[in-house]
Amino acid sequence: MLGVIAALSGAVAVIAGAFGAHAAKGDAVEWLKTGGHYQLIHAVAAILALTVVRGNLAAALFIAGGWVFGGSLYLMAAGAPRWFGAITPLGGLLLIAGWLALGWTFLRR
Structure with missing residues (x-):
């Protein structure tokens, strides 16, 4: 299920970037881009x-971080x-916690 949500997250990111590039104005352009x-x-x-590493926590x-970070800017x-x-x-x-969890996953191997 995480893979499905990650794929959906990628799609939303592309939509936000496209909207920022073609339809948004003012500060919204940069927020959508970022x-x-x-x-x-x-x-x-x-x-x-x-x-690659079965790092489910990472x-x-x-x-979650992508949705919270991007979502707050999209809103x-x-x-x-x-x-x-x-x-x-x-x-x-x-x-950041995701990157640390990924590093921990590699360290445990």
Whole structure:
């Protein structure tokens, strides 16, 4: 199931990036670009973690972090209050935790 969610995450990231490149205005352009970039990288990282090292915890953290990080930026781009930007670093912490969990998975091998 994590693989399906990671694939969906990648699709959402591409949609956000495309919307940012072709339809958004003002700050929303950069928010969509940044959110899409981070979410897409971590969707790929999640799929690799799942398939290469069976790093389910790392994959789950990458997916959750991508959704929280990107999602908070997407919501602001859609008109949510700017204080939603305070949620973005929580997603970043989840992404960092994912990388640490992936490193731990390799270390245990």
